[in-house]
Amino acid sequence: MRTLPGATFPLMSSEKAAEPGTGKPPMRDALVAAAFQLFLERGYEQTTIDDIVTLAGVGRRSFFRYFPSKEDVVFPDHERCLADMTAFLAAGTDDEEPVRRVCDAARLVLRMYAENPTFSVQRYRLTKQVPGLRAYELSVVWRYERALAEYLRRRFAARRDGTLQADVIAAAVVAAHNNALRSWLRSDGRGEASATVDHALAYVQSAFGGTPVPPAGEQPEDVVVVVSRRDAPLWRVVQEIESTLGRG
Amino acid sequence: MRTLPGATFPLMSSEKAAEPGTGKPPMRDALVAAAFQLFLERGYEQTTIDDIVTLAGVGRRSFFRYFPSKEDVVFPDHERCLADMTAFLAAGTDDEEPVRRVCDAARLVLRMYAENPTFSVQRYRLTKQVPGLRAYELSVVWRYERALAEYLRRRFAARRDGTLQADVIAAAVVAAHNNALRSWLRSDGRGEASATVDHALAYVQSAFGGTPVPPAGEQPEDVVVVVSRRDAPLWRVVQEIESTLGRG
C-alpha cells in the first residue's frame, strides 16, 4: 500500500488553498483520483476508506471532511451541477415555454457529463454494477427531477392538475435524458451526445410541450387538417400532426 | 427496555412455523411491529437494531435473517408486490393496449398501499422526513419502473425509438401514480385512492396511450378533422383532438 507520489496531485497548483466556491481544493481532487484508481483496480466494495486515504496520503478524517459518504466521491460534481440547474431555472422569464425550459435545464446535466467523457464512462461502468452506487445515483437524479418539477409547478400554478402535469413532465424529461445519456455512455462516449439527447427530448416535447421546434424559416399552414383512422392510437395521431406540420 | 408481552404478536397464530411462501412467519411480523413502534416513538435514526430485537424479544442475528438491512423493515411487502406486478405483466396477452396494461400494473401497487391505510400513512410520514429512507424508497420505486419499462420495451420492440418511448412512458406512469398516491397519503388515507390514481393515469394515457377510455357505447367519428390556429401549442391541438373524439 504505497503512497501516491507527490507529483500526481499538484499541491503546487495555482489554487494554493482550499477556497470553497472560487477554486477546487487540490486535496479533494486527490481523493477523487485515488478513489477512482482503486475502484477501477479492485472494485468499489473491495476498497475501504482507509485504502483511499492511504493512497492519497492524507488522514482518514479528511475524507469525510470533503465527502459526507463513500458514495459521494463517485459523484463529485453533481452538487454544483444541481445548483447550476436551479439557478438556470430561477433565471428564466415567464414568457418562455415551460417544457422547453426544463428540457434546456436537462441539457445542462448532459453537458456536465460530456465535459469529461472518460470519467463519465468509467463512473457509468461502476454504477452499473454496484447496487449501492445505483441506489445513490437514483437519489441524485431524484433531486434533479424535483428541481424540474418544482419549476413546472410554479409555471403550471394556474392550470388544472398543474402539480400532476409538472410531476409527470419532469419525470418524462428525466427519463428521456437518461435514456439518451446511457445510450451515449454505452458507446464509450463516442458520437455526439447532444444530438441523442435532443432527439429524446423532442419526443417528450411532442407529447407534452408547446411547439417542439419553432418553425423559424418555414411557417406551417394556417389550417391543419388531420384525418385519422378510427381507433388509431393517440401517439399515431400526434405523429401525423407533426409530419403534417413538417417536423418529422 | 422492556420486552414486548407475548400477546402482542400472536405466536399462537394459525401458522405455527415459518413457512416461506405459504404463510408469514410470525417472527417477521413481530420485528416489523417492534420496529415501527420504536420508529414512531423516537425516530428511525435514533432506533438501533439492538433496540428492535430487544423489544421483539429475539436475537439480533435473527433480524438480518429476515431483513437484509435496517431499511428493509420499513418496506416489508414491496418484494412480494414487485413479484406480483412482474407476474401480472408477464400474464398479459399481446392484443392489449400496452400503456393501459402498465397503468393497470401501477394500480396493483396502489392497491397494496390501500390495503393498510394506517400503516401506509405512518410509513409515508417516516419516509418523508428520513433522508435515508427516502433514498431507499427511490430504489424500490425504481425497480417498479424498470419492470414497467421492460414490459413496454418488449411491446415496443418493433417501434422506432421503442426503448426511448418505453422508458419515458414508464417514468410518466410511475410519476402519475406517485403523485396520486402521495396526495392520498397526505390526506391520511381518507377518500378514494383509486379515483385519484385513475385521474392521474388518465392524463398519462391521454398523452401517450391509445384509446384512454374505450368508447364502448358511443363510437367516435370515422374521420376526425382538426382545425388549428397557426402557432397554437401542440398540447392545445391534442386537447382539441381529444374533445373532438369525445374524451374531454
Next chain:
DNA sequence: GTTCGCATGGCACTCAGTGCACTCCTAGGG
C-alpha cells in the same frame, strides 16, 4: 512575537452488517 482562524490529523466510539459455529427442535427413517 502573539494570536486568531482554519485545514488537517489522530483517536475513540457507535452502529450496521457478516461469517461462523453452536444449540435446539422437528421430521423421518431404521
Next chain:
DNA sequence: CCCTAGGAGTGCACTGAGTGCCATGCGAAC
C-alpha cells in the same frame, strides 16, 4: 424408540462506514 439430517434461531467476534472531540500545525493579521 433411537438416531440423524436439516433448518430456525442465537451468540460472538469482526469489518468497515461515519461521527465527535481535541490536538497540531501553519499562514495571516495585529
